[in-house]
Amino acid sequence: MIEQASFALRGRNPDVLTCIANLSNDEVFTPPEFANRMLDTLAEAWAADNEGANIWADSSVRFLDPFTKSGVFLREIAKRLIAGLETEIPDLQTRVDHILTQQVFGIGITRLTSLLARRSLYCSKHATGEHSVATGFANDDGNVWFERTEHDWDGAKCSFCGAPRALFDREPELENHAYAFIHTSDIKARIGELFGADMQFDVIIGNPPYQMTGGAGGSSDSSIYHLFVEQALNLDARFVSMVIPSRWLAGGRGMDDFRSKMLNGGHIRHLIDYTKMSTAFPGVDFEGGVQYFLYDQKYEGPCEYTLFQGETQMPTVKRELGAYDIFIRDHVAVGILDKVISRGEPSISDILTNREPFKMESNFRDFSKDTKAGDISIYYTDKGNRSVGYMARGSIEKNAHLIDNWKILVPKAYGERGAIPAMVLGKPIVAGPPSVCTGSYLFFFCDSEEEAKSILSYYSTKFFRLLVSLRKITQDAFRPMYSWVPQQCWDREWTDAALYEKYGLTEAEIEYVETVIRPMEIGA
Structure with missing residues (x-):
C-alpha cells in the first residue's frame, strides 16, 4: 500500500533521483529541484488564468512527459496532485488510483528509463507489481509506455531524426534510440494508439534528448530537441514546458524556421535562461547554457524573461522575443546594439x-x-x-x-x-x-x-x-x-x-x- 512506498519517499536521504541527475550531457537527467521550478511556473500561469485556482486541485487535468527518463516530472506531478485533490477525493488509495490511471502519462525513451520512470511513479518497475502503489492497472506498463521503435531509413539516415544508419541500425537487443514521440508523421493518431483515441493532454512537460550522436562529434552532432518541441505543439495542449539547450536562440544548423516560429509566435509566456549549464544542472556542462520555457497556446504577448548570468539571477523583464532574427539574452545589450545598427555602417x-x-x-x-x-x-x-x-x-x-x-x-x-x-x-x-x-x-x-x-x-x-x-x-x-x-x-x-x-x-x-x-x- 501507499504507506509502504510513499511518493514523498520520507526517510530516504538523499533522493535517488538527485543522485542520478548528472549521468549524461546528451540525455540529461533532471534534478528534482529543477523539475519543481518548472512545475511552479506552470502552476502560477494556471492560477493567473483561472482566478487563482490550483492546478493540483483539478482532477480533470492531464499531464504527459513524452520522453521520460528518471520519471521525476511524473513523480513530482503525482505528489502535488495527491496533496491538491485530498478534499475532492478523500480516500488516499482512490485518489492515487485516479491520478495514476487518469491524469499522469509518460513515454519512455529507452527500456531502461521506462523501468526507472515506473519505479519513480508507481514505486515498482511494474505498475501491477507487488509493491506498486497503484491498484487500477491491468498491465505492467501502466501509463508509462515503451516499446522498441524502428528508424525510418532513407539511405544513410533516418527520415525522422537524422540518425546515421551505420551506427543505429542495430540488433533488437541493443537500444537504437529511435524515440517514439518523433518517429511518426501523425502524432495525434500515434498518441491515440498508445493511450486511447480520445486522449487530449492539457500539459506536456519534460526534458527531451538534445542531439543524435554519431555525426562528426560534439557540436557537429545533429540536434533533435527542437523536433520534440514541434511534435508537442502539434498535440494542441494548452501548455508545453520543456528543458532545452539555449543555443537555438542564436544558432544551430537547421534551426532558422524553428527559431522564427518560436520567437515570433507570441505564445512563449515564460522563458528562464541559464548562460551556464551547471547553474541549473550541477555537474553537467556544455557550451551555450540551458533553459526552460512555458508555451501557452492561448497566450499572445510579450514574454516574461529571466536570465541567470552565470550564477547571478537578473531581474525578470518583459521582452518581445522576435525583435531580431535571433534572441539577445541580456536586454541591456539590446540598447547598445540599437545604437550601433542605427548608423547603417557596413559589417x-x-x-x-x-x-x-x-x-x-x-x-x-x-x-x-x-x-x-x-x-x-x-x-x-x-x-x-x-x-x-x-x-x-x-x-x-x-x-x-x-x-x-x-x-x-x-x-x-x-x-x-x-x-x-x-x-x-x-x-x-x-x-x-x-x-x-x-x-x-x-x-x-x-x-x-x-x-x-x-x-x-x-x-x-x-x-x-x-x-x-x-x-x-x-x-x-x-x-x-x-x-x-x-x-x-x-x-x-x-x-x-x-x-x-x-x-x-x-x-x-x-x-x-x-x-x-x-x-x-x-x-x-
Whole structure:
C-alpha cells in the first residue's frame, strides 16, 4: 500500500533521483529541484488564468512527459496532485488510483528509463507489481509506455531524426534510440494508439534528448530537441514546458524556421535562461547554457524573461522575443546594439572569411616544417598549440587571391562554458603575406600592415567582442557571428573609450560592457 512506498519517499536521504541527475550531457537527467521550478511556473500561469485556482486541485487535468527518463516530472506531478485533490477525493488509495490511471502519462525513451520512470511513479518497475502503489492497472506498463521503435531509413539516415544508419541500425537487443514521440508523421493518431483515441493532454512537460550522436562529434552532432518541441505543439495542449539547450536562440544548423516560429509566435509566456549549464544542472556542462520555457497556446504577448548570468539571477523583464532574427539574452545589450545598427555602417564580416578559408580542414598536415624557395607560410594548430609550416603556393585551391593580403587570423572556436566576465573570442595572430591557414582559423584581410594593426586593436576591444557575443552562443565563432560588428576606419588604434564615445553609450551601458567582457591582452 501507499504507506509502504510513499511518493514523498520520507526517510530516504538523499533522493535517488538527485543522485542520478548528472549521468549524461546528451540525455540529461533532471534534478528534482529543477523539475519543481518548472512545475511552479506552470502552476502560477494556471492560477493567473483561472482566478487563482490550483492546478493540483483539478482532477480533470492531464499531464504527459513524452520522453521520460528518471520519471521525476511524473513523480513530482503525482505528489502535488495527491496533496491538491485530498478534499475532492478523500480516500488516499482512490485518489492515487485516479491520478495514476487518469491524469499522469509518460513515454519512455529507452527500456531502461521506462523501468526507472515506473519505479519513480508507481514505486515498482511494474505498475501491477507487488509493491506498486497503484491498484487500477491491468498491465505492467501502466501509463508509462515503451516499446522498441524502428528508424525510418532513407539511405544513410533516418527520415525522422537524422540518425546515421551505420551506427543505429542495430540488433533488437541493443537500444537504437529511435524515440517514439518523433518517429511518426501523425502524432495525434500515434498518441491515440498508445493511450486511447480520445486522449487530449492539457500539459506536456519534460526534458527531451538534445542531439543524435554519431555525426562528426560534439557540436557537429545533429540536434533533435527542437523536433520534440514541434511534435508537442502539434498535440494542441494548452501548455508545453520543456528543458532545452539555449543555443537555438542564436544558432544551430537547421534551426532558422524553428527559431522564427518560436520567437515570433507570441505564445512563449515564460522563458528562464541559464548562460551556464551547471547553474541549473550541477555537474553537467556544455557550451551555450540551458533553459526552460512555458508555451501557452492561448497566450499572445510579450514574454516574461529571466536570465541567470552565470550564477547571478537578473531581474525578470518583459521582452518581445522576435525583435531580431535571433534572441539577445541580456536586454541591456539590446540598447547598445540599437545604437550601433542605427548608423547603417557596413559589417566587418564583409572582410572576414568563413570556415576553412583555403579549403583545408583543421587536421590538414600536408606541408613541411622546413621552408623552400617559393614556399608560403601556413598557420595551424596542433593539440592546442599554434604553429607555422610551409607549403607550395600552387597547391592552394581556394581563395588563392588572398595569399598576398595581410591577415588577422582568429580562432574558429573558443569556449568558456558561460563564464562571466567572458573573453568571447580567442586571441588573434597578425600574418603577413604570403600566408594561408588551416580550418583552425578564419581571418580578416586587408592591404597593409598598418591596417592589420588597426583591425587587431579593434578586435581586442571589449566593445567589439560584446557585439560578437550577442550572436555567439556556443564555442563556434564563424562569420555570421560577426555580422553586427561595424567596420571602422583602419588608420588608427582603436580603444574602448573611443568606441564608447562614437556610439554614445551611457554610463550604465559602459559599466555593463566592462562587467561582462574581460580584457584581451594582445601578445600575452
